[in-house]
Amino acid sequence: MNLAVLGSQWGDEGKGKIVDLLTPNFSTVARYQGGHNAGHTVYVNGTKFVLHLIPSGILHAGVICIIGNGVVIDPEALFKEVDELARGGTDVSGRLLVSDRAHLILPYHRELDMLSEARRGERKIGTTSRGIGPAYEDKIGRRGIRLTDLLGDRAALAEEVRDNVSARNRIINETTLDWEPVLDQLLAYAERLRPMVADTSAVLAADFAAGKRVLFEGAQATLLDIDHGTYPFVTSSNASAGGICTGLGVPPKAIHAVLGVAKAYTTRVGEGPMPTELQDTVGETLRANGMEFGASTGRPRRCGWFDAVVVRYSARINGLDGLALTKLDVLDGMPEVKICTGYKVNGQVLREFPADLRLLATAEPEYDVMPGWSAPTRGATTFAQLPLEAQRYVRRLEEVSGVPAALVSTGSDRNETIITPGSILERWLPAQADR
Numbered sequence: 001m002n003l004a005v006l007g008s009q010w011g012d013e014g015k016g017k018i019v020d021l022l023t024p025n026f027s028t029v030a031r032y033q034g035g036h037n038a039g040h041t042v043y044v045n046g047t048k049f050v051l052h053l054i055p056s057g058i059l060h061a062g063v064i065c066i067i068g069n070g071v072v073i074d075p076e077a078l079f080k081e082v083d084e085l086a087r088g089g090t091d092v093s094g095r096l097l098v099s100d101r102a103h104l105i106l107p108y109h110r111e112l113d114m115l116s117e118a119r120r121g122e123r124k125i126g127t128t129s130r131g132i133g134p135a136y137e138d139k140i141g142r143r144g145i146r147l148t149d150l151l152g153d154r155a156a157l158a159e160e161v162r163d164n165v166s167a168r169n170r171i172i173n174e175t176t177l178d179w180e181p182v183l184d185q186l187l188a189y190a191e192r193l194r195p196m197v198a199d200t201s202a203v204l205a206a207d208f209a210a211g212k213r214v215l216f217e218g219a220q221a222t223l224l225d226i227d228h229g230t231y232p233f234v235t236s237s238n239a240s241a242g243g244i245c246t247g248l249g250v251p252p253k254a255i256h257a258v259l260g261v262a263k264a265y266t267t268r269v270g271e272g273p274m275p276t277e278l279q280d281t282v283g284e285t286l287r288a289n290g291m292e293f294g295a296s297t298g299r300p301r302r303c304g305w306f307d308a309v310v311v312r313y314s315a316r317i318n319g320l321d322g323l324a325l326t327k328l329d330v331l332d333g334m335p336e337v338k339i340c341t342g343y344k345v346n347g348q349v350l351r352e353f354p355a356d357l358r359l360l361a362t363a364e365p366e367y368d369v370m371p372g373w374s375a376p377t378r379g380a381t382t383f384a385q386l387p388l389e390a391q392r393y394v395r396r397l398e399e400v401s402g403v404p405a406a407l408v409s410t411g412s413d414r415n416e417t418i419i420t421p422g423s424i425l426e427r428w429l430p431a432q433a434d435r
Contacts, residue, residue: 001256001427002214004244005324007221008260008314010230010268011239012294012301014326014409015261016040019056019217021407021414022425027212029057030066030204032247033237034219035105035132036077039294043412049088053078055217058085058092065092066200069101070237070247071219072135073147075189077105098193099200100148101249104186108168108177109134115172136236138164147197150190158183201249208254216244216255222314230357233272241318257424259406260320262311264328264397267301269294273360276304276340290330305338305367308400313353315403322406322424325394328386329379329410334372337393340365341400370396380410383418 005022007013020042023029036052042059043049051058053073055065067073082092109131138144143164149157158179165179207214220239223229228240237243241258244250265286268274277283283303286292292301314320331337343350343363354360373387380386386394386408398405406423410416419425 002208002216002254003424004216004218004241004255004258004318006216006218006241006258006260006318007224007239008262008311008318008320008323009221009266009307010223010274010310011219011221012039012267012269012292013221013261013263014041014324015218016042016051016056017326017409017412017414018259018261018324018407019215020059021417022215023057023060023063025213026057026063026215028064028066028204028207029055029215029217030068030200030248031055031071031217031219032068033070033239033243034235035072035130035135036074036081037130037132037235038219040219043414047088049085052081054081054085054092054096057215057217058096059090063095064203065096066203066248067096067098067102068200068248069099069103070243071099072103072105072132072139072237073098074105074131075193077130079192093195096196097198097200097203098147098196099249100146100151100197101201102147103135103139103144104147104150105131105135106145106164106186107131107182108165108172109138111172112168133236143167145186147193150186151194151197154187157186161186204248204250204254208250214254216248218243222260222317223310225317228317230272230360233270233357240314257321258318259322259324259424260311260314260318260403261324261326262306262314262401263290263326264306264331264393265290266304266307266310267292269299269301273357273363274302274304275309275343275360275363275365276307276338277302278304282334285334286330289332290327305340305365306397307340307365308397309340309343309351309353311397311401311403312351315401320403323398323401323403324407324409325397325405326409328390328394328408329377329416331372331390331393332376332378333374337370337372338367339370339393339396339400341368342366368396368400378411379416381416381418383408383420386410386418 112134286303373389375387406425408418
């Protein structure tokens with residue numbers, strides 16, 4: 001059985017921990033979209049690992065990790081991550097495979113990204129300025145450079161680089177970039193990348209034929225999806241379940257279940273409307289208690305109460321079979337907790353997530369207010385160990401989101417986790433299920 005794990009809010013939900021927890025039950029973990037703007041943080045026995053491109057499953061010996069064709073790759077960022085893992089005792093040799101069809105982020109993409117944000121002024125998107133958007137633009141514009149190009153005909157690669165650098169020079173005329181050093185750099189990258197490059201779609205097809213289990217790992221989240229997110233304040237790829245097929249070259253029938261990851265509250269990085277955002281001491285408390293700063297950028301995250309309208313929307317888009325609820329412990333000690341169940345707009349209450357961001361920007365959340373809890377949830381490993389008020393909060397989240405909670409995270413370490421009885425995760429983690 002193959003399982004997809006993806007974000008059901010605006011990202012930063014804790015997907016890295018969930019993938020790390022589930023990995024021992026799978027042979028392969030495959031990332032299907034995004035770039036090194038993703039930041040998957042995993043704590044193992046108190047040691048912190050931050051991954052940006054490489055799937056979180058790499059921390060488990062013997063597991064094959066795949067970076068699919070839907071991911072755009074900055075070779076320098078990839079090498080840095082590989083080297084950091086090696087220094088920490090994790091060797092990726094023979095276990096990390098990168099699609100030969102994956103597109104590359106090149107130096108001029110970062111320049112174009114920063115220029116695009118600067119030109120937007122007050123309408124900026126809030127990107128990480130790492131060249132990811134422009135790399136996807138080149139991909140869609142059919143002028144991108146793929147990993148297979150690095151390993152093929154040198155003259156053809158030189159022509160592509162020359163054309164692309166010339167296009168860059170026409171856009172950024174304050175400085176001129178020489179195409180030949182860019183080519184030399186790519187050729188140097190090629191030698192180190194060569195052992196990792198493979199037709200990863202064929203690798204996955206062989207896994208399916210052999211009956212091996214595959215875990216599909218998403219980056220960012222549904223509300224940042226280029227088609228289904230809060231456009232234009234989104235990423236440049238399909239972070240929702242549909243991106244699995246195109247981003248890895250696998251058929252829809254290969255996805256047997258989808259697990260959405262959501263915090264017990266809501267956060268967002270970057271610009272764009274966020275109806276439940278708290279710009280007060282409560283929001284500051286959530287940020288401080290949850291250590292809400294971007295794993296990739298260090299930017300402080302915007303914090304607010306749980307938005308069930310968002311999660312219901314994600315459930316519909318992705319066909320969620322279960323919810324992994326993270327950071328419940330951050331709410332410990334709150335005198336009350338709130339759940340947004342609808343948006344009040346122009347005298348009406350919206351229950352479905354609107355496409356028009358003007359409606360979202362003026363929306364007033366409609367809240368369910370519930371008592372908080374003073375006893376700690378951190379470290380609980382069974383549902384019965386949670387304070388009664390916390391149990392009721394989780395059950396109410398299930399009701400208003402329309403998705404059963406398959407897992408509840410009560411701390412940063414992989415062991416601080418509750419697997420709920422009767423959930424889909426009992427198929428993968430039977431020994432840890434809370435019976």
